Amino acid sequence: MDILVTVLQEMWSTLTEMAPYLLFGFAAAGLLSMFLSRQYVEEHLGGGGSLSVLKSALLGVPLPLCSCSVLPVATSLRKHGAGRGATAAFLLSTPQTGIDSMLVTYSLLGPVFAVLRPLAAFVSGVLGGWLTNALDHRGGESVPACIECSEFCCAERDRPGRLRRAMRHGFVTLPADIGRPMIVGIALAGLIGALVPDNYFAGWADSGIVAMLVMLLLGIPLYVCATASVPIAAALIAKGVSPGAALVFLMTGPATNAAAIATIWQVLGKRTAVIYLGTVVFTALTSGLVLDRILSGAGRQIVHTAHNGMPSAMGPVSGVALLGVLGYATVVPWLKRLKKHPAGEEPNER
Numbered sequence: 001m002d003i004l005v006t007v008l009q010e011m012w013s014t015l016t017e018m019a020p021y022l023l024f025g026f027a028a029a030g031l032l033s034m035f036l037s038r039q040y041v042e043e044h045l046g047g048g049g050s051l052s053v054l055k056s057a058l059l060g061v062p063l064p065l066c067s068c069s070v071l072p073v074a075t076s077l078r079k080h081g082a083g084r085g086a087t088a089a090f091l092l093s094t095p096q097t098g099i100d101s102m103l104v105t106y107s108l109l110g111p112v113f114a115v116l117r118p119l120a121a122f123v124s125g126v127l128g129g130w131l132t133n134a135l136d137h138r139g140g141e142s143v144p145a146c147i148e149c150s151e152f153c154c155a156e157r158d159r160p161g162r163l164r165r166a167m168r169h170g171f172v173t174l175p176a177d178i179g180r181p182m183i184v185g186i187a188l189a190g191l192i193g194a195l196v197p198d199n200y201f202a203g204w205a206d207s208g209i210v211a212m213l214v215m216l217l218l219g220i221p222l223y224v225c226a227t228a229s230v231p232i233a234a235a236l237i238a239k240g241v242s243p244g245a246a247l248v249f250l251m252t253g254p255a256t257n258a259a260a261i262a263t264i265w266q267v268l269g270k271r272t273a274v275i276y277l278g279t280v281v282f283t284a285l286t287s288g289l290v291l292d293r294i295l296s297g298a299g300r301q302i303v304h305t306a307h308n309g310m311p312s313a314m315g316p317v318s319g320v321a322l323l324g325v326l327g328y329a330t331v332v333p334w335l336k337r338l339k340k341h342p343a344g345e346e347p348n349e350r
Contacts, residue, residue, distance in 0.1 A: 033165075116287065136272050219252030
């Protein structure tokens with residue numbers, strides 16, 4: 001019982017630290033979606049060349065797309081004339097970060113992490129796109145039809161009201177997309193905080209390439225979304241993992257899920273899929289080494305000082321509000337689907 005109470009206390013502490021920033025991130029992402037719609041992305045990122053790669057990587061960093069819509073937008077880009085390089089750059093930079101995860105990163109890990117993480121995502125997108133253009137010269141092949149996204153988060157264009165649609169994207173679509181992974185991430189952070197002794201990883205995982213390779217092997221098969229990965233990384237740093245090794249985990253976890261690799265293999269080909277994985281590995285390790293050099297000796301104090309200055313009442317109030325947002329966004333759509341298609345009844349094909 002004592003262990004359970006400690007885990008719950010760690011989970012609540014993490015939740016209250018990130019909640020004010022995450023709620024603000026939801027609002028900012030909703031407003032951003034008013035200007036960066038799927039149609040806008042397709043219009044401005046079509047075509048090939050280095051400029052398209054730069055634009056794809058740059059727009060992919062803050063783009064408020066849920067994970068179920070990243071892959072359809074990427075295949076739609078390809079279908080509407082985007083080159084392999086631009087499509088690869090979009091797929092590389094988009095899942096690694098977003099405006100909501102930037103703010104959560106700042107809340108739990110501080111400003112250096114918050115700046116370097118999106119910068120690393122952008123660099124990986126540009127590098128992967130350029131390498132794809134340079135090493136994959138095939139042309140003239142048939143382009144697969146767009147992958148359709150049937151989730152409610154991809155059908156917002158049918159709803160009236162621009163601001164209302166933006167707020168729905170920020171406080172319903174994104175929370176529904178990251179709700180369950182976020183809860184799992186906070187739970188894992190609570191378990192690590194409660195069960196792993198202080199400085200447990202010190203000595204073998206506090207610095208160096210070995211610790212980063214371990215995080216790389218952990219992050220590649222273990223998919224966690226960009227926002228949900230932050231509390232896990234903060235808990236690992238608090239127990240002795242170096243900031244650079246944690247950054248490797250933050251980059252590889254969101255970028256290397258099986259669905260993304262399968263889509264790249266199908267839409268862009270085997271060679272581009274290999275370039276994609278190689279780019280993620282290289283940029284993650286390089287970024288980790290750079291961050292450890294910048295934050296040499298900082299270690300766990302990052303976690304303890306990143307959220308200083310927040311009014312004491314702000315955290316608990318925001319934590320309760322965040323639980324309400326996540327609960328509404330995940331439970332209500334499930335109840336609607338259950339009511340529309342009762343158990344054992346297959347939905348009608350349109």
